[in-house]
Amino acid sequence: MSDPQLEDLSRDVDEAVRLRARLVQDVLSLGPARAAREHGVTRQTAAKWAQRYRTGGAAQLSRPAHRRRTTQELRHAALTAPLWMPTTKWSSRSIADALGVSQSFVARAWEAMRSGTAFCDDLTAAAAGRQPAVLGLLVTSEYVVLAVQLTPVAPREDAAAPARVDPAVHRSLRAALVSDLVRPGVPAISAADTGPFWEEVAEAADPGATLMAVASAPAPVPAEVSVRATCRDVGEWLSLFSSLVEWGALLSPTSALQLENDLRAWARAPRRAFTWVRRPSRAGGGRGPATRSAARHPGPERVLADEIVLTIRQGVAEGRLAGGDRVTERYLAGRLRTTRGQVRTALRLLERDGLLTITTGHAAVVPVLTTNDVVETYAARRALGTLVIRAAVRWSPQERQSVEDALDALERWAATGDVHRTGEADIAFQNTLAEASGLVRIAPMLEVLADHLRMFIAVMGLDYAYPIDAMVRDDRAIFEAIDAGDGEVAAERWRVKIDDAAAYMLRQLSATRSRPARRP
Template sequence: MGDPELEALSRDVDEAVRVRARLVQDVLSLGPARAAREHGVTRQTAAKWAQRYRTGGAARLSRPAHRRRTTLELRHATLTAPLWMPTTKWSSRSIADALGVSQSFVARAWEAMRAGTAFSADLTAATAGRQPAVLGLLVTAEYAVLACQLTAVPRGQDPAPRARVDPAVHRSLRTVLASELVRPQVPATSPADTRPFWDEVVDAADPDATLMTLASQEAPVPAEVSVRGVCRDVDEWLSLFPLLLGWGPLLPPASALQLEGELRSWARGPRRAFTWVRPATGTARSRGSAARSPVRHLGPERALADEIVGTIRQGIAEGRIAGGDRVTERFLAGRLRTSRAQVRTAMRLLERDGLLTITTGHAAVVPVLTRSDVVETYAARRALGALVIRAAVRWSPQERQSVAESLDALERCAATGDVHRTGEADIAFQNTLAEASGLVRIAPMLEVLADHLRVFIAVMGLEYAYPIDAIVRDDRAIFEAIDTGDGEVAVERWRRKIDDAATYMLGQLPATRSRPSGST
């Protein structure tokens, strides 16, 4: 089982601590040489931090108590806060509290996002008489690029008056601009690797629209792009914020929330370039490599619900929470630095998903794992997964690549011998496969069921140790069958995998430990 303290440090507000923790995680799973290449450091550096962790635990990765963070470090943490804050419902006050600074300090750090520049003035002139809209975002080690389309306003018709920007779009735009500040953590990307992104952007654009790019540095863009803007420095990139707000409805709120959620997830460990493309008009799905089902990621309440599940799982792993325990709104709001009202809304989503049972007294009960829970969950995954696999046979090259990468990640985890980390990689492989199927309603259902499995496994703790070689063998066989276009063989292998997993988990139930329920 992974170290909860190390996992917590990988989300620390201090970027240096986050980088160290993620480096150590990769050293433990990939080895020092591979981890050093992934993070752009020397093998000696990777080995040094891993040794400090082995000898002194996660505490050795933190800064010494006497070392104060510099103003520059605090400013960087403030600007990147939309990427690392525990919930998407952040504010200047909550960021100030998390960093231990004043709200006026946060306001000063954000000053670059309020100042107009000659660059933004030039863009205003270039877009006169045309309505901009965001099509996609690409973040590599070398640059960040926001791809937009410009739609001409009919002659004689004034542009639409500036509408009030939805708060979801407002937050997502800050998150988009913050992505530029984590570029140093991204491995190098070749122009050939970004071509699928540009193909999707061109496909997503309206036929009569003009393509425009806004780049933080010089970036290769396709010939189809007519208007190109390149920033001179990071402050000029950040100064795009008021300009983007002034352009009006750049993104539908649902797309903005999807983009924001995927950026936050990516920023926890940006081991590859980030790509996101807005679904083309009239299509039911996005085919980008970073695309996710819009049903699963509808808003900040769902993101907070996912964070609550993670907090409960961590509490179970630490022995502080067990099946049947009451978890209070006050406890969750304190841990996640959000309001009890927001926690209450997210808990209702979890109750609907069957992960919690809300009781009186502003609390919820973690379900006790039973035989019927296991049978029902695996039966649902067995049936839904068969539909996913039949649809995945028609995957695109980009979707196949995302599934192949998740399978590679699974095999790397398996090589470490870490049962629980491999199990998590197995669930990630299954979710990626569901997303590649294009079934925008079924894929989110499988993600909810995956949350059930994670809670089940956390409750079982060390009693759950499904054979690693069986996980790798089954997932590799499913991938190969889909890749050859033999959907029925892939379905049969999926069903066998699910039946074996259900049999194993049912066999562990009698050994599952329990304790009197308490309250957290």
């Protein structure tokens, strides 16, 4: 069980400290050999940092007190802040506070992103008379590529005022550009490995659009990409931000937040190339993830709410919190480096979803798990999941592929024997299946219920370890039945899966309550 200082260091502003802390966390949970493979270091290096932690505590992972970070290191931290700040609600002020520098220092670090260049002028000329839109992002050890489509637009005599661009779009574009600064730690891949990325980009493009690739360094690009541009250095690449902002709404707010969240999750441990492709739009209100309900719209409040839940679950898992404990707005605002007002708004969302109870004094109460909670949650998932599965029989090839990818991820985690991550992959499979059903109101409901399950599992701690083979067997059987077009068989397998999971959790809950309390 990790200590709070180690958890804090895993989110430190210093990249080297973050990597050490995460390496030690994995050594403690996975062992030195496997942790070394996951982080791309030698076993000796993994064992060295774990030993320093064991003998001297988390402080041994920090930089020596007498060594101050150089101006260049601080500038790098300011630029990459969109990838490591605890929440997506960062600003130049919150970054300055986290780094212990002035706000003007952060502004100066960002100067390259506000300065236009001749390269930017060339791109603007290439996009003249066409509306640009971001389709995808590829980050490898050698280059970053921004895939853009250029759609012809009819000339207008009256100059319409530019539409207001959501701030989330600007934040995600900034995060996309600074990913070039962390790519040296990404394992190398071959040009052939980028083929699936470009296939998805071509599929996501609108009919009649021209594909454009903007790369931070020389990169292999397929022949169907007719407009290509390569930056000479990192300064020219960062300067793209000024052009991208002038181009207007390059992404929808939903896509922008999805891109930023995916990038931030990847940047915590960039052990493979990063790929992201915008989900294709569907005319006429088509089915699929692009038509999801706003009930689960990943706006800033929802993103912060998810981070609050994650913080509380981590506190429970580490033994710092337990069912019935109060978590104040002040604590959460300090932990996540945001304002109490933003925390209060996010807590209201969580209270509405039934995940937390808000008390007088603006504090959230960690739920105490009861039999009724388990029965009600699984009954709802059983009924809603049955509807989802019957609708999923009509999935499109793209939707089927997304579900199969989620199943493959589940089986890869199962092969490692990691119960917790396999369980997360199981929930991800179920959520992906819900999205593929096209039921835009029911899918977000299932996601909220999945958050309930995660909280239940956190509260139960080590007492919950659902059999890995059962998860793989049930999910594979459900997928194959849907793929065969037999919705009734798939629905029955779903009901059996849910009933077994509910019975298991109730048994573990009963065993936990009957266990004698530990003496201090």
